[in-house]
Structures are given as C-alpha cells and as structure tokens.
Amino acid sequence: KQEVTQIPAALSVPEGENLVLNCSFTDSAIYNLQWFRQDPGKGLTSLLLIQSSQREQTSGRLNASLDKSSGRSTLYIAASQPGDSATYLCAVDSGGGADGLTFGKGTHLIIQP
Amino acid sequence: DAEITQSPRHKITETGRQVTLACHQTWNHNNMFWYRQDLGHGLRLIHYSYGVQDTNKGEVSDGYSVSRSNTEDLPLTLESAASSQTSVYFCASSEGVANTGELFFGEGSRLTVL
Numbered sequence: 248k249q250e251v252t253q254i255p256a257a258l259s260v261p262e263g264e265n266l267v268l269n270c271s272f273t274d275s276a277i278y279n280l281q282w283f284r285q286d287p288g289k290g291l292t293s294l295l296l297i298q299s300s301q302r303e304q305t306s307g308r309l310n311a312s313l314d315k316s317s318g319r320s321t322l323y324i325a326a327s328q329p330g331d332s333a334t335y336l337c338a339v340d341s342g343g344g345a346d347g348l349t350f351g352k353g354t355h356l357i358i359q360p
Numbered sequence: 361d362a363e364i365t366q367s368p369r370h371k372i373t374e375t376g377r378q379v380t381l382a383c384h385q386t387w388n389h390n391n392m393f394w395y396r397q398d399l400g401h402g403l404r405l406i407h408y409s410y411g412v413q414d415t416n417k418g419e420v421s422d423g424y425s426v427s428r429s430n431t432e433d434l435p436l437t438l439e440s441a442a443s444s445q446t447s448v449y450f451c452a453s454s455e456g457v458a459n460t461g462e463l464f465f466g467e468g469s470r471l472t473v474l
Binding site for chain 2: 278290
C-alpha cells in the first residue's frame with residue numbers, strides 16, 4: 248500500500264526566504280503527483296500536477312520536482328511572502344482509480360512578515 | 361468560470377438524523393469524489409463516481425451513501441448521523457480517465473453531530 252510522508256509537519260520562516268517542502272512516497276509506480284494548498288477553513292487548491300514522465304513543473308514562484316526512483320518530490324517556493332502561509336499537501340496517484348490516490352498529511356507553513 | 365460548490369457550508373445535527381450534503385460542479389467532469397478530513401487522519405475517501413449511475417465505495421464508506429443521477433451533482437447522505445461522523449467533508453471532481461487526474465475541490469462542509 249502506498250504511503251505518503253511530508254516532512255516537516257510545520258515550518259516557520261521569515262519573509263523573502265526561498266524554501267523547500269518535501270514529499271516522499273514508498274511505491275515508485277505512480278501515474279502522477281499533485282501539490283495542493285489549503286488555507287484555513289477552505290478547500291484544497293491545486294498548485295501543480297507532475298506526470299510520471301516529467302521531472303518538474305513550474306508556476307510563477309513555485310517549482311515542483313519529481314524523482315520517482317527515489318520516491319521523492321519537492322515543492323520549491325521562491326521569495327516567500329506572508330500570503331504563502333497555508334498548509335501544503337501532496338497527493339500521489341498510483342493508478343487503479345480513486346482508491347489509488349494517497350494524500351500526505353501536509354506541511355503547515357507560516358511566513359513571518 | 362467553472363466551479364464546484366458545496367452546501368451547506370456548516371451544519372449541526374443530532375445523532376440519528378439523516379443528513380444530506382450537496383455537491384454541484386460545472387466543470388462537466390465525469391469523476392466526482394467525497395472525502396472527509398480529520399485531524400491526525402488527513403483526507404480519507406468516502407465514495408466516488410466515474411459517471412452517471414456509477415458509484416463506488418471508498419476507504420471509509422460505512423454509514424454513507426451517494427447517488428449520481430446527472431453529471432453535475434453527487435449528494436452525500438448520512439443515513440443515521442453518528443458523533444464519529446463529525447468532520448469536514450470535501451467534494452472534488454476531475455476529468456481523468458486512466459488515472460484520477462487533476463483534482464478540483466469544493467470549499468468544504470463542516471458537519472457537527474451532537
């Protein structure tokens with residue numbers, strides 16, 4: 248069974264820093280990996296989707312990389328801003344339908360002004 | 361803009377009552393999902409549907425049911441609410457075929473069962 252781990256569970260950094268959030272998974276046979284952002288009391292917002300054949304995806308100040316062989320993905324946030332404060336979750340799709348989608352428990356990120 | 365909406369956003373009910381949470385999407389996605397989110401457990405799949413008249417059980421389906429009579433809606437029903445079903449419920453949709461694809465989530469419905 249696929250297991251997804253996100254470390255650290257919480258992170259607090261000063262505004263302006265570049266930072267990396269980590270997501271690791273146990274089974275490298277995946278279709279894709281998706282990063283989400285969740286603000287308090289809100290739903291999940293899709294940030295980036297990386298297909299298994301891709302190494303990385305970029306959107307603005309966000310860059311997500313995927314290394315299937317090592318079972319790792321990183322979300323890089325450049326020049327962090329207080330508005331980036333949120334919980335970031337990754338989800339790994341191992342195929343086989345909805346049951347094949349496994350979420351991590353998230354990293355709670357606080358950007359200090 | 362296409363969207364996915366859930367209602368009600370907040371509900372308080374009593375043990376034993378039937379509750380229905382609505383989910384409506386205008387993405388025209390075939391796939392729709394219901395998750396619950398609890399502290400310490402993360403997101404867990406309750407039920408899902410790949411199209412009209414199709415429904416499937418997820419990891420934590422006991423005590424819940426869904427029906428899919430059209431593309432846009434997947435209501436979630438708690439037949440007899442229990443305190444253990446106090447949670448935040450999220451509906452999601454996607455257009456994936458061989459895999460789930462990019463997921464789009466609603467804002468959530470916070471349910472309290474007293």
